[in-house]
Amino acid sequence: MRDGPWSRVWHGLGQRRGAMAALGLLGLIVAASLAAPFYAAWVGVDPFVSNVAGTTLRHGQVVDLMQPNDNPLHLGLTPLGPDWRIGEAYGLGSDAQGRDVAARVLYGGRNSLLISAAAAILCMMTATAIGLCAGYFGGWVDIVLSRMLDVLWAIPVYLLAISLSIVTVGHGLRLGPVTIGADNLLIPVIIIALVYIPYAARPLRARALSLSRAEFVMVSRGLGASHWRILTREILPNLADTLVVLAPLLMALCLLAESSLSFLSLGVQAPAASWGTIIQDGEGLLYTRPAVAILPGLMIVATVLSLNVLGDALRDTLDPKRRGRS
DSSP states (O other): OTTSHHHHHHHHHHTOHHHHHHHHHHHHHHHHHHTHHHHHHHHTOOTTSOOTTOEEEETTEEEESEEEOSSTTOOSEEEOOOOOOTTSTTTTOBOTTSOBHHHHHHHHHHHHHHHHHHHHHHHHHHHHHHHHHHHHHOHHHHHHHHHHHHHHHHSOHHHHHHHHHHHHHHHOEEETTEEEOTTOTHHHHHHHHHHTHHHHHHHHHHHHHHHHTSHHHHHHHHTTOOHHHIIIIIIGGGGHHHHHHHHHHHHHHHHHHHHHHHHTTSSSOTTSOOHHHHHHHHGGGTTTOTHHHHHHHHHHHHHHHHHHHHHHHHHHHHOHHHHHHO
């Protein structure tokens, strides 16, 4: 078991403190986001209902969620600021709608992580199928698939994602007899997965092309093995290391794309939340209550950094040349 691929991965990661720290931080963020409903029930808040006229208990006193502004004339209202008491209602303050920021950030993490993970998985599945077919069959199959990837590659990622989102945000997405509503999380999943397919399919195609010329594949062909058997039994298992390395890096890219689309109101739709929508909510509060925008931004930075460190560690662990030097 120690010489197996997964044992080698865990053993290699265990020797890298930075990778283990990144894995621990990522696990903490995921666990906290999954605990969002329990947190909201614990502190007794509903992070999806406007509560501008509400009050909360702070330091034994009842205070309004919307406070008089700090300008010299005290005109207008500003949300209640944080007192940094985690585990209490409005410990991180409220947003412009009187909603608990901490609960919103946790719920936003659930959607952001779910969308980015699902988009990364869908992207890798599609890219693997394209890369396998293009690299193994070659010829006109490779030409057609490669040119399709070139078309997608030539369009800037965010321009393509924004264009597709604008089309679907008003009327949803119709796939044959199935219609997906504009507020369904499947829409940003499909859009984000689509725009990153060329980035995953190209290295997979190159790897499949190299494996298709390997001796063990030639032997399988000589023994009369079918194309399906060669693809699934010989080539696909040898793509596992490439897929393992791609997974965290691709999820980091998908998370950034999802946050950007949601910030532009083209991703997760109200009343649902994501880290991008919360940053948009806090954009107008940067000078009075910056925590509303900064906290989800820090969560994005921490998650993307953890995924990139983990991806780099996996690459170093699975690369024979780098293993030989370590």
